Structure formats: C-alpha cells, structure tokens
Amino acid sequence: MSTVLEVQGLVVRIPLTFGDLSPVRNVGFSVSTGETLCIVGESGCGKSLTSLAIMDLLPSRARRTANRISFDGVDLTAIRERDMADIRGNRMAMIFQEPMTSLNPAYTIGNQLEEAMLRHRKVARSAARERAVYLLEKVGITAAGQRLKQYPHQLSGGLRQRVMIAMGLMCGPKLLIADEPTTALDVTIQAEILHLLASLKREFDMAMILITHDLGVVARVADRVAVMYAGQVVETGTAKDVFSRPLHPYTQGLLRCVPIPGRTKPGEHLGSIPGLVPNLIGEMKGCSFRNRCLHASVECGAIDVTLQQIGPEISYRCILPVAVAAAYGLEATKA
Amino acid sequence: MFIYFLKRSLVALLVAITVSIISFMLLHLSGDLAQSLAGPTASEADIIQVRKAYGLDRPLVVQYGDWASKAIRGDFGESFFLKQPVFPIIVDRFPVTISLGVSALLLALLVSIPLGIVAALRPNSWIDRLALTISVFGQAMPSFWFGLLLIMLFGINLRWLPVSGTGGWQYYVMPAVTLAYYSMPAFMRLTRAGMMEVLASDYIRTARAKGLRSMTVLFKHALRNAVIPLVAVAAVQLGFALGGSVVIEAVFSLHGVGYLGWESISRADFPVVQAIVLILACLYIVLTLFADLLNAFLDPRIRVN
CATH class of the missing domain: 3.40.50.300 (P-loop containing nucleotide triphosphate hydrolases)
Known part of the structure; x- marks a missing residue:
C-alpha cells in the first residue's frame, strides 16, 4: 500500500x-x-x-x-x-452531494462523460464512448448505449449519481x-x-x-x-x-x-x-x-x-x- | 416537441385574430369614418353616399369579415392620401425597417453579451460598475433625445455621418446605435445575472472538477445555459425595435415603415395605419413564437420530455 x-x-x-x-x-x-x-x-x-x-x-x-x-x-x-x-x-476525481444539479442540463450524459476523457487522453470520440458505455454498465446502468443520448432531466437522482460516479472514473x-x-x-x-x-x-x-x-x-x-x-x-x-x-x-x-x-x-x-x-x-x-x-x-x-x-x-x-x-x-x- | 409546436402556434393564431379585431375596431371607434372621409365641408347627403360607397353601412361583423379576408390576401384597401393600394406601399418601405431593426439587435447583442460576461466574472469591479452606469443611462434616456444628441455630435459637429435621410449604410449607423442603446441594458443585465447564476451552479463545479479548460467551462457549460432567457428577450426586443422604430425613423427621417406610420397618422390615412399596426403586431407574434421554438431547441428540458 x-x-x-x-x-x-x-x-x-x-x-x-x-x-x-x-x-x-x-x-x-x-x-x-x-x-x-x-x-x-x-x-x-x-x-x-x-x-x-x-x-x-x-x-x-x-x-x-x-x-x-x-x-x-x-x-x-x-x-x-x-x-x-x-x-x-x-x-483525482470528485463526486458531489447533489446529483440533481451536478450535471449540465444542456448536454447529453454521453457528451458529458466523453468530455471528461477527451480532455485528458488523446483518444477518438468513439473510444471515449466505448469507455463511457463500459463504465455505465459497471455502475449498474442498463441499456447504457441508449442512456448516452439522454439528458440529465430524464434520469432519476440515483441514476444521475451513478452517472457522476462513472464520469469520475473515466480516466481511471x-x-x-x-x-x-x-x-x-x-x-x-x-x-x-x-x-x-x-x-x-x-x-x-x-x-x-x-x-x-x-x-x-x-x-x-x-x-x-x-x-x-x-x-x-x-x-x-x-x-x-x-x-x-x-x-x-x-x-x-x-x-x-x-x-x-x-x-x-x-x-x-x-x-x-x-x-x-x-x-x-x-x-x-x-x-x-x-x-x-x-x-x-x-x-x-x-x-x-x-x-x-x-x-x-x-x-x-x-x-x-x-x-x-x-x-x-x-x-x-x-x- | 411537435405537440408543443402545435400548441404554441395555435395560441399565436388566437392572439393574431384578437389583434386584428382590435386594430379593426380601433378605426371604427375613433369616430364616424364616413364623415372624416367625406371631409369637413361635406353635406349630410355626401356622407351617406360615402358610407354606402365604402360599405360602412353594413353590420360591423360583416365589415370585419370582409376586411379580414381581404387582409389575409394582402389587400388592405387603398390609401386615402396616396390613392394607391396600401400593401405595396408598406412592402416597399419594409427593407429599411428590417435592416434597421436587425442591425440594431445585432449591435446590441454584440456589445452587451461580452460586457455581461465580463461583468459576471468580475462582479463589483470597475468594468461591472461602468457597464451598470452605461446601462442605467441607456434605460433612462428617451431614445429620441439620445438620437438628437448623436445627430449634434456626429452629424453636425464632427460631420462624420449624414444627419438624416435614407440612403447607404451611413444613414443607418446613428439610428441603429440609438435603437441598440435602448435594448442593450436589458441584454447586458440579463447576461450578467444569468452568467452569475450559472457560474455558481453545481454543474459548473462538476465541469471544473473534470479539469476542463476555463474557456470550455465558460463558453460550453456556462454561456449555453445563461443565454436561454436572453433568446426570448432578444426576439421580443426585435419586435420592439421594429415597432419602436416609429420614433427613431421620424427623428432621422429614415423612410421605413415606422416613418410611413408616423406620416399616415398625421394625415389621418386610416387604412395605412391599420395595416401597419396589424403587420407589426403579427410580426411580433411570429417573433415570439420563433423565440419559444429557439428556447425549446436550446433547452432540452423543453425539447425532450
């Protein structure tokens, strides 16, 4: 350790x-x-x-x-x-208390997940999307591929917090x-x-x-x-x-x-x-x-x-x- | 989204019909039309004849139906003064008013959005206070007076720009600035308030926690959400600019629809006034509808349910 x-x-x-x-x-x-x-x-x-x-x-x-x-x-x-x-x-990543307001209402969760990776890694958008799907499944979200196209307001608080966790993990x-x-x-x-x-x-x-x-x-x-x-x-x-x-x-x-x-x-x-x-x-x-x-x-x-x-x-x-x-x-x- | 659009359009249509009834009634409530048409020296028989000739003896509902069905086809009757069909006269003047309104709107947005952003980033700084001072003046000063000040400075003293008249782009500079200065304060304050609220929000902190560049945070995450309320106001302000250009066009003798309206009012040319009121009102309604749709496009919470 x-x-x-x-x-x-x-x-x-x-x-x-x-x-x-x-x-x-x-x-x-x-x-x-x-x-x-x-x-x-x-x-x-x-x-x-x-x-x-x-x-x-x-x-x-x-x-x-x-x-x-x-x-x-x-x-x-x-x-x-x-x-x-x-x-x-x-x-170093961080997850916040308020999943209801911690995601930007104007962008899809896919966009917001991919962005976290595209900022730090030289990868294609498709690779970032793959990683996003992988992590969404990891945090227990079903039909992850379709979820990427959804906006935060379409998700419940629990789901949003899972998205926030996945977002934190994007770059490992x-x-x-x-x-x-x-x-x-x-x-x-x-x-x-x-x-x-x-x-x-x-x-x-x-x-x-x-x-x-x-x-x-x-x-x-x-x-x-x-x-x-x-x-x-x-x-x-x-x-x-x-x-x-x-x-x-x-x-x-x-x-x-x-x-x-x-x-x-x-x-x-x-x-x-x-x-x-x-x-x-x-x-x-x-x-x-x-x-x-x-x-x-x-x-x-x-x-x-x-x-x-x-x-x-x-x-x-x-x-x-x-x-x-x-x-x-x-x-x-x-x- | 389609249902939303349909609902909004239906409301807009109802408003347009109401406006058309009001503008039709205005004319008929402002006195005996036949008498004013026939002139002050006309005899009782002449007035009756005029009333018959113009169909003014029919019930109001029939007159409205007749007038409205013609208006939809662009037939607003004939100008009392110019003795020409009204619609082509207005269409002829429209490009001037549209150019003025659009350039004023663009100018106002170009100045006020950056100013609002800077003010929001540095609240209570000297630039924020300067912007506030400028906007207080803009809101408080009557626009015709501000126009006259501009004419004195740039037209008469410095001789940089033509004092008045209609012509090339130079003739639009001062009217556009005057009109823009009037709507700028609202845009600026709205941008400032919107940005300050958004910048303090949790999702901006999330964006920063992702390590995003400050420009990405500012423009992708903050501005996008802060301008949503601005869109509706901008569309309404354009409608205002088109209608409000009556005063500005009169001050600068810019021969647009507003100037025509002003002339027609002073000549008691009712069909022209009526047509202008109706057209500007409908334009206003269309712009508001457009703003709603643009809002829905920008805000997924409206667009996707």
Whole structure:
C-alpha cells in the first residue's frame, strides 16, 4: 500500500469585513491505495471545504494554505492552475452531494462523460464512448448505449449519481473523493451506491475519501476514519478502533447519538450533544469543543490542544490521558 | 416537441385574430369614418353616399369579415392620401425597417453579451460598475433625445455621418446605435445575472472538477445555459425595435415603415395605419413564437420530455 495523498496543516480562510473566517484549521490526514478514508463530522465542520481545497475548487473568496498537500508524488501547493487542471478529473476525481444539479442540463450524459476523457487522453470520440458505455454498465446502468443520448432531466437522482460516479472514473483516477454522495438519495438507493463505491474502489485499485455526516455510512465502508469538529481533525483511527473505543469526547458524544442495532432498546432515548458549535471568525484559543464537553476543565481553554499520537494509526485532540479517555469511550459505546 | 409546436402556434393564431379585431375596431371607434372621409365641408347627403360607397353601412361583423379576408390576401384597401393600394406601399418601405431593426439587435447583442460576461466574472469591479452606469443611462434616456444628441455630435459637429435621410449604410449607423442603446441594458443585465447564476451552479463545479479548460467551462457549460432567457428577450426586443422604430425613423427621417406610420397618422390615412399596426403586431407574434421554438431547441428540458 502506497500513500496516494498526504495532507498536512491545511488551512482555509475566508476574509470577511469583520475578521477572517477559518472553516478549516490545520487539517492533516493521508490515504493509501485501496483504502477508504471517511471524513466524518456535522454540517459546517469543514469537511466539504477540506475536499474542495484538495481539488483546488474552493469558492473564489476562500484562501488555501497548507504545509503539504502531496498527491501521487506531486506537491499540489506548488503547481500552477493549468497543471492542477491536468490532474483534476484525470488522476483525482470528485463526486458531489447533489446529483440533481451536478450535471449540465444542456448536454447529453454521453457528451458529458466523453468530455471528461477527451480532455485528458488523446483518444477518438468513439473510444471515449466505448469507455463511457463500459463504465455505465459497471455502475449498474442498463441499456447504457441508449442512456448516452439522454439528458440529465430524464434520469432519476440515483441514476444521475451513478452517472457522476462513472464520469469520475473515466480516466481511471488514483483517488476518488466522494462528498456526501448518498445524502440526497433515498435510503434504499444509498446502500446500493455505497456498495457500488466500495466495490469499484477494489476493482480499480483506487484510494477513496468519503465525506459524510452519517456514522452508519462510516461503519459500512470505512477503513480509517478522521472525525472533524469546528474545522479541525479531532480524532483519527481505524474504523474498528474509533467505533469500539472512541477517544475524543466529541466522537463519544456522536456515537451516543446513533442507535446501535441489538444494543439500543426500542423507545430508549438517544443521546445528544448540548450546546452550539463555536464561532469560527477570528483567532481561536483552547479546545474548540470545550464549551460542549462533559469533561472540560479550566486548562482546556488555556492551552492549544494538539493531537496526541497513540500508535501509528490513532490520534486524538484532547488533553485527557489516553487511559482516562479510553475508559470514557468504552462507557460511551456501552451506553 | 411537435405537440408543443402545435400548441404554441395555435395560441399565436388566437392572439393574431384578437389583434386584428382590435386594430379593426380601433378605426371604427375613433369616430364616424364616413364623415372624416367625406371631409369637413361635406353635406349630410355626401356622407351617406360615402358610407354606402365604402360599405360602412353594413353590420360591423360583416365589415370585419370582409376586411379580414381581404387582409389575409394582402389587400388592405387603398390609401386615402396616396390613392394607391396600401400593401405595396408598406412592402416597399419594409427593407429599411428590417435592416434597421436587425442591425440594431445585432449591435446590441454584440456589445452587451461580452460586457455581461465580463461583468459576471468580475462582479463589483470597475468594468461591472461602468457597464451598470452605461446601462442605467441607456434605460433612462428617451431614445429620441439620445438620437438628437448623436445627430449634434456626429452629424453636425464632427460631420462624420449624414444627419438624416435614407440612403447607404451611413444613414443607418446613428439610428441603429440609438435603437441598440435602448435594448442593450436589458441584454447586458440579463447576461450578467444569468452568467452569475450559472457560474455558481453545481454543474459548473462538476465541469471544473473534470479539469476542463476555463474557456470550455465558460463558453460550453456556462454561456449555453445563461443565454436561454436572453433568446426570448432578444426576439421580443426585435419586435420592439421594429415597432419602436416609429420614433427613431421620424427623428432621422429614415423612410421605413415606422416613418410611413408616423406620416399616415398625421394625415389621418386610416387604412395605412391599420395595416401597419396589424403587420407589426403579427410580426411580433411570429417573433415570439420563433423565440419559444429557439428556447425549446436550446433547452432540452423543453425539447425532450
């Protein structure tokens, strides 16, 4: 397994009239070939902006800085837009949350699929069309040849998301970023799309970053998890570790909020995390979760809490000693 | 698509019939035709004779039927003033008005679309503000006044262009600019708003995520969708330009249909006025129908169901 993407110290700033908004603060992670990394967190935690920042597709007002964004041997912080465009859709592809609006209504899906390949490969249109048909069949679309002539509005949401996935795969990318790919879909379709993504990842030997707020999704497909809160990664680990022994109080809180089959009794109240996400404008000091944390102390507001590295895979951003954190974690997953 | 076309055509036909009834009635509601035909000094007997001679004593429905069936065949009667058939007179003047309208439309589109795109790409930049200022002036200034300003500057002071009259292309420059300046603001604002909306859309992000060149993103993916609303407005504006050229043609003494209309109104030449109103209205209807079809062609959501 080789590392495909390594991100260190990623910061996204949006200048506002009354100070800078920092929706992504010092985020770091890595993904390897054949691996699925789930970035999980609530709305506004900066997970989507993180993925857009990697693709260099941030809204024009947002500013990106990073110590390191290394993709497949290329330093993405140092290359020109022209070279980045050569990578996008080619070696690194992205799928978005809204399949209903992510396809251009004016062109057939065939045109939009072929275009993704014709841009990066010197192939004839017929070859691109063949590839499009092949991939549409791969993503489970029947009568693919006829589908090419259809327009997006003739397709259902689930079909459109399949088209988006096929489009991402046109050039055989090394990394596929899926930003909440199932959020806008019916629950039954969600499972199919997740299953599809997982099998395609194996078949095409890609690395995959799956952005989601849905812990159920994480449990189903993740190899490794990065939990984000208020623009920071607060915990990383293998999916197994994070689910069985969450270390960060936020992760513990999140796991209390979801029903666990076989453990949560009918009619039992689920947990919630009281309080609000902190304001991300201006300079921040201390742990950003402290005002909602069950275990917060004076110290939490006084120092900048850094990630504690526990073993090669596991880290968490909290001042609690690992033994104490783990004990709380076990309590949380039992409750 | 065929059903859609049929439906739209049927609506257009109904509108055309309504317009023809209105233009027919206008004339008959504006006073006793026989009296104005016979002249101010005519006796009662003369008026009765004129009324009989022109068939004005028949029921209105019969008169309308008679008039409409002739109008369809291009027979709009005879001009009271020129004592000639109306239709050939109008046909004769049409090329002037069409050239003026089409060149004004093309000029307006050529200037406003690029300006609208640039303004959308750099909102609130100096070029966006300049374009806004220009369009506010264009919308606010009466076009006859703007025409007069042009005449003063380019016709009288600089002597670059003929002040008025009908002739070669030089005679069309100032009228076309005047007419174009009037419709430009709408085109520009529409292009700007359309482009800004489209550029912020998810499918533009998808196009960029594919690594497409920024020119491909801009022209293939964005502009194509942004101009759809512009098409309908452009067709309507052309209709406006053809009808609105009454004022412009009068200012520049350009002998087109508009000028003929203006002359005929001042001479109380009812058959000519009636024919011009009807023809321009029908042209307007045809243009709107054409715009709908063009829209359907550009937007697959209408074309393919």
